[in-house]
Amino acid sequence: MSLQVENLKVYYQTLGGDVKALDGATFSVADGEIMGLAGESGCGKTTLGHSLIRLTPPMRFIEGRVTLDGKELPVWDMEEMNVFRFKKISIIPQYAMNAMNPTRKIGKMTAELLESRRVNAQATWPELKRRLDLVELSHDVLNMYPIELSGGMKQRMVMVLSTLLDPSLLIADEITSALDVSSQKAVVEMLVEFRNQRCCNSVIVITHDISILYQIADSIMIMYAGQLAEKAPTETIIHAPRHPYTQLLISSLPEIGVKHDEKRLSGIPGRPPLLLDPPAGCRFRERCPVAFDACLEPPPFTEVASDHFVACWKEA
Amino acid sequence: MRRYFGRKLFIYALTFFLAATIDWMIPRFMPGDPVQNMLSRAALHAEAAEVMHGYYTRAFGLDVPVWQQYINFWIALFHGDLGTSVYLFPQPVLQIIMRAVPYDIFLLLPAILLSWLAGNKFGAFAARSKWLDNTISPLGYILTATPYMWLGILLAWFFGIVLGIFPIAGAYSFTMRPHLSWAFVGNLLKHWFLPFASLFLVKFGGWAIGMRNMIIYELEADYSHYLEALGAPRKLVRQYAYRNAILPQITGLGLDLGVVVAGALVTEVVFSYPGIGYLILAAIQNQDYFLIQGCFLFIIIGVLLANFIIDIVYVIVDPRTRTGMQGETV
Known part of the structure; x- marks a missing residue:
């Protein structure tokens, strides 16, 4: 087991009170697994990703345990986490386009970052160049400033940089959101290639684009309103989802071969609840077509089949 | 290029x-x-x-x-002829200005440069902790909001009248003739100190506030967050933020240096300091076309020259300008 998360709660502090953006997440990611993390905006998927590596105010750690390769991560401590960052756990951020210092040459910045982490930059250089080849970037980029690169090139450069020290866990946060579809495909394929070449061990891919996950993920975890709804192998999530939210979400996706002027694409009626004061019990209850009395109690996230977890009373 | x-x-x-x-x-x-x-x-x-x-x-x-x-x-x-002064007839304007310029440079150059250096250091330092921020920032705001001449009058009153340790008018004692001796230089510095201090303090506050705000902005920039996410030590994150935060400050320095020959008009009037600022006031009061014209011409040249120098400096310190030059937008 590479990553284990137990009952992780991270709230946002606001003047109006705590926003319960991540309210008790328990899951694990296996060695070499690419886990997709999907859900609509505001469901807490980015909060989950960030709380594993850089938990800063207004985020506040409430409780929970995060274990990576058998060692507990002190996610609540900015300073102590530094030992693990980059080397054990790394991130390709949502803002990869602006992630590099605009006034430093990329190579120089990389060297300074490595040296600051007490890693010999010179010894790492051949590997860095090999990985640039892997993502089809010219070695010249090391002598350029970030503004001289296109968006896709910056994305790939950040990908190389983040995985340079072979982290055990890589968090890829919305890495395809700013790219066109052909670049999207290239980037996600490179991500799989990185995993295959052991440049990183396990990967969590955060996205709202389920079709991307279908192409690359081994498993998919669906979040709703700050809680986990379902986690299962990719094929199961796409073809045999068991949580009502996942079922509705998957059925909302367009299918190839269906003309949507004949068959109207169905959505999910209603809106997700506000997380400042979420309703008791199952948070999907208000929008759920199969809700019943038991849903007034929060459903447990239980294993209904091998590697298939669902938080729903209908399935428990 | x-x-x-x-x-x-x-x-x-x-x-x-x-x-x-x-x-x-x-x-x-x-x-x-x-x-x-x-x-x-x-x-x-x-x-x-x-x-x-x-x-x-x-x-x-x-x-x-x-x-x-x-x-x-x-x-x-x-032909390099700025005319003849009406007010100080028949002296040529150029000669009058040349006599005043050294005093301006002597007063303003140290005030501008030192306040810039100290203000930037202090501002960056203040952004470091809540406690420092809560003490240095209000002080900076009060200083920068203070009018030069008001602070000048306060300083003149306190150090000149109450304590009596600094003279309050002129560039040197009226009993002295300009010559090279320790006594004269000491006298010059003693007269210089109060106008310098009033300029330095006000400018210092402005720079410190500016730097503090810029540093906080840069520390919240994406590249700073990314460095933190990769476990870079505070020192490196701050070093990058400082280097980027100083760029707008350089522009500000350029604008300030541009008015080096006349930036202290009211201060010079308060302390009767014989620089160009003092000269401008006298010229206006006497409707001296040629002297007003000449003084302003010096200011124009100063501003343009300083801007040009800053343009060059920017090309050196900010790679984005250099890259921009190769594009169509130059």
Whole structure:
């Protein structure tokens, strides 16, 4: 087991009170697994990703345990986490386009970052160049400033940089959101290639684009309103989802071969609840077509089949 | 690179032309007659005054049509002739200004540079912790909101009148003649200190506030967050933020250096410090067209020169300008 998360709660502090953006997440990611993390905006998927590596105010750690390769991560401590960052756990951020210092040459910045982490930059250089080849970037980029690169090139450069020290866990946060579809495909394929070449061990891919996950993920975890709804192998999530939210979400996706002027694409009626004061019990209850009395109690996230977890009373 | 500077130079030349034209126009639009003004002090006989008036009007070249005066102004300017002062007749304007400029540079250059250096260091330092931020920032806001002359008057009152340790007027004691000796230099520094302090303190507050805000902005920038996410030590994150935060401060420094010859008008008036600022006031009060014109011309040249230097410095310190030059947008 590479990553284990137990009952992780991270709230946002606001003047109006705590926003319960991540309210008790328990899951694990296996060695070499690419886990997709999907859900609509505001469901807490980015909060989950960030709380594993850089938990800063207004985020506040409430409780929970995060274990990576058998060692507990002190996610609540900015300073102590530094030992693990980059080397054990790394991130390709949502803002990869602006992630590099605009006034430093990329190579120089990389060297300074490595040296600051007490890693010999010179010894790492051949590997860095090999990985640039892997993502089809010219070695010249090391002598350029970030503004001289296109968006896709910056994305790939950040990908190389983040995985340079072979982290055990890589968090890829919305890495395809700013790219066109052909670049999207290239980037996600490179991500799989990185995993295959052991440049990183396990990967969590955060996205709202389920079709991307279908192409690359081994498993998919669906979040709703700050809680986990379902986690299962990719094929199961796409073809045999068991949580009502996942079922509705998957059925909302367009299918190839269906003309949507004949068959109207169905959505999910209603809106997700506000997380400042979420309703008791199952948070999907208000929008759920199969809700019943038991849903007034929060459903447990239980294993209904091998590697298939669902938080729903209908399935428990 | 060449095209970039060529274009810049053209813009500066155009700006100089327009600014000099306005500079020529402003004193001439003032109501009143400088020659009349000058003669009235002499209390002459009416007939003699008439003759003298005709003579001086011709001497200053004010008898020809306005358009002719304007062309003569440019011709004289290209010969390095700024005219003759009305108020300090018959001294040439250039000579009067050259006598005042050293005092301005001596007063303002240290005030501008030192306040910039100290303000940036302190501002970056203040952004480091809540406690420092809560003490240094309000102090900076109070200082930068203080008018120079008001602080000057306060300092003059306290150190000059109450404590009596600093003189409050002039560049050196009236009993002394300028010469090179320890006594004279000491005297000069003693007169210099209060005007310098009033300028330094106000400017220092401004720079410190600016730097503090810029650093906080840069520390919240994406690249800082990314460095933190990769476990970079605070030192590296701060170093990058400081280097980027200083760029707008350099622009500010350029603008401040541009007015180095006249940036202390009110301070110089408060302390009767014989710089260009003091000269401008006297020139305006006496409707001295040529002296006003000459003083402003020095300011124009100073501002343009400083801007040009900052353009060059920017090319060195900010790679984005360098890259921009290769594009179409230069």
